[in-house]
Amino acid sequence: MARPNEEVEALFQEYADLISITTGDAHRARAYEKAARSIGGYDADVSRLDDKGLRAIPNVGSSIADKISEYLRTGRVSAVEEARTRVPAGVRQLTAIPMLGPKRAKTLYETLHVSSVPELVEAIHAGRLRDLRGFGARSEEKILHGVELMQAAGDRVLLPVAGELAGEIVAALSAVTGCVRCEIAGSLRRMRETVGDVDILVAARKSEPFMAAFTALPQAAEVVAEGPTKSGIRTRSGLRVDLRVVHPDAWGAALLYFTGSRAHNIKVRRIAQRQGLKLSEYGLFDAESGRRIVSRTEEKVYQRLGMPWIPPPLREDRGEIEAAQEGRLPEVLTRRQLRGDLHTHTDLTDGLATLEEMVRAAADEHGYSYYAITDHAPALAMQRMTDEKILQQREQVRRLGASLHKGPRLLHGTELNIAPDGGVDWPDGFLAGFDLCVASVHSHFQQGRAAMTRRIVRACENPHVHVLGHLTTRLIGKRPGIDIDPDEVFAACARTGTALEVNSQPDRLDVSDELILRARGHGVKFAVDSDAHSVRALDGIRYGVGTAQRGWLTAEDVINTWSRQRLLRFIEAKRRRGRPAG
DNA sequence: GCCGTTTTCGGCCCGACTGTTTTCAGTCG
Structure with missing residues (x-):
């Protein structure tokens, strides 16, 4: 079973959705949402906490603590069960469609009795949404597109x-x-x-x-x-x-076979064929005699076919077999090679943990030698950042850094917002005070390709922008990426010395493996970051490492495998480049 | 429903965009 915290998180998230749909009480729904997020990101296992311990979780009060206890005791929460009887599961599904929230889902259910995604598609095709207040031709179009996106996932x-x-x-x-x-x-x-x-x-x-x-x-x-x-x-x-x-004798051949990909397997089997051999999940055999040659380990099978062992993330038939045969397989990045995390948040903005908690985890659980705190900047209005607050945090970071005898060197940074014109939150003078800046797009996703590309390139040209965060801002299965000319952006990254982020949030993985492969060709450097908003999420960096491996990245390509001195030189080099001559 | 006080009730992230309206509700980040 999943950790109870995640089960409770999913349950309260569902309850929050049900509340929005049934009562429209946004504040109460929000209270459950906040509690869900806090519980999911909470360090301690909720099943080991007593009532007092539960109420110590941020955003959990007596009512929610009782519901958690009820769930842990009985495996259900009566209030949630009751809400479920009033809203079919399919109606909640509707709110997963972009542009369709609880209000309009409720309208669809109550007036047209639509209670599932397929029923909604049918209703649109039958023209039943036309006369509905709050819906129009554009809505129909957008909903259908959203459904398509969901189905593609x-x-x-x-x-x-x-x-x-x-x-x-x-x-x-x-x-x-x-x-x-x-x-x-x-x-x-x-x-x-x-x-x-x-x-x-x-x-x-x-x-x-x-x-x-x-x-x-x-x-x-x-x-x-x-x-x-x-x-x-x-x-x-x-x-x-x-x-x-x-059978243990067939382990290697079977693991190879069931790891795939299909295209990789086909090509490897063809190589075997050409050598008068036959490869199946049971082993590598002599085609004529049927005698088994090797099969116990993947290494042995690859070796007999004239290749070193190929790391699974590379097995997509993207040239890894040829590279293996020619002895130029990359030594892909490993988790252990990461010396720091360059994009993380605290509870000063939308993170769940304090600065101290995040830093302690970075030191104790991850053994990083450097660690950047990059809370959101003022342009994301919802985060309520101010100059005073960020400067105060800087003091706090400096004090904490000085008090750490061992543990990571702390870098005080920020995640800037890239405005539609490519500008960022603060002027040069203020930006110069940060050790490191990440810059990302958070809004205005609909700009056309030319304007969007200009916007990103301009951000790269800012001498204080060191890492380009979650470039496409896609959300897997929910939101397509922004429209850019990737080659132009990657050329700008390489030219300006801006690292391209591999954001490890599992629903982002942005940039994707495909874009990494494309960017590599431009000589771009990368930063594999957690973008963690909680202590637990720091560990999510392993998904970024997996994505980096799929993109053939080596430690040399990734700036946060470098020594601190080399990293700081990289940052400083960009600032110098941006300074007017003389 | 939680939280933080102006300690027991009133505020809750806030601004922008979009498509629908004809001045705004719903949705999103």
Whole structure:
């Protein structure tokens, strides 16, 4: 099961949505939303807290604490159950469509009895929205487009959702007697940004105990298939999980086969074929005699085919096989090579944890040698940042930095907002006071390509902008990226010495692996950042590392693997470049 | 429903955009 905190978070988020739809009480809904976020980002496991401990969580009072207790005791919350009876689940689904919020979802349900996304599409095609107050031709168009976007994401889930589930199942199966090995395979092992189904591989001499354990898992809502070597379940959330059990002798070949991708496998098998061999999930065989040559480890299989082991994130048939054959496979970035995080928030703006809490985690849990605090700047009005507040934070950062005997060197930065014209929140003089600035787009997503490209390029040309944050601002499955000419932007990054961020938030992963590959060609440097808004989210940087690996990045390409001295030189070089000559 | 006091009720992130209206509600970040 997921951590109880996440279950409670999802439950209160749902309750908040239901409140907005049924009562329209935005403040009460917001209270549940805030509580949900706090609980999800809270360090301590809620199931280990007593009532007093629960009420110590920010935004949790007696009413919500009671509901958490009720959930932990009974597995349900009666108030939420009651709300569910009043709103079909499909109506809540409607609010996931961009531009459709609780108010209009309620209208659709109450006047047209639309209670699911397919029903909504049908109603639009039947012209039933036309005469509805608050809806028009543009609304119809936008809703249909939003539905398309959702369907393109399909039933795929984000990495952490699949990763957590897979981790639990691997732990459960590893505990079964006779388990020689158990690992995640498939697109999750390749760290694709979304995962359609979870593949798990077990090496064991007998498969029955694993099939029995697997289909009896508490996560299994439905057993889709059950056989001697292969079974499939569907979880309550609808995610499909497949288990294959192979003999330990076939482990390497099977892991290779089930990791994919399909295109990678086809090409590797063709190479085997040309050498008079045959590769299957059971091993690498001599085509004529059928004698098994190798199969125990992936390394051995690749090696026999004339290649070094290829890291799973590279296995997409994007040239990795040729590179492996020619001995020019990149040494991809690893998590351990990261020496710092350059984009993080605190509760001074929209983060959940204090400066001290974030820094302590950066030191104790991540062992960083430098760490940047980059809270939002004033242009994001909702964050209520002021000159005074950021300067006060700088003092606080300096004091905290001086008091740390070991632990990361602290950099005081900010996440600037890139205005429609490419300007940022503060003038040069004020910006010069920061150790480091990230700059990102947060609004005006609809600008045309030319204007948008100019906007970003101008931000790159600002001598105080060191990192270009979440470039496309896409939200996976929710919002497409902004329209830019990527090559022009990457050329500007390279020319001006601006690092391109690989934002690790799992619903962003921005820039994507494809754009990383494209930017690399321009000689761009990168920063892999967590953009953490809580202590726990600092760990999300591993998704950014996965994305960087898929983009073939090495430690040399990533500025936050560099020594602090080299990083500071990079920052200083840009500032010098921006200074007028003489 | 939570929070912070002006301690027990009133405010709650705020501004902009969009498509719909014909002055604004709904949605978003």
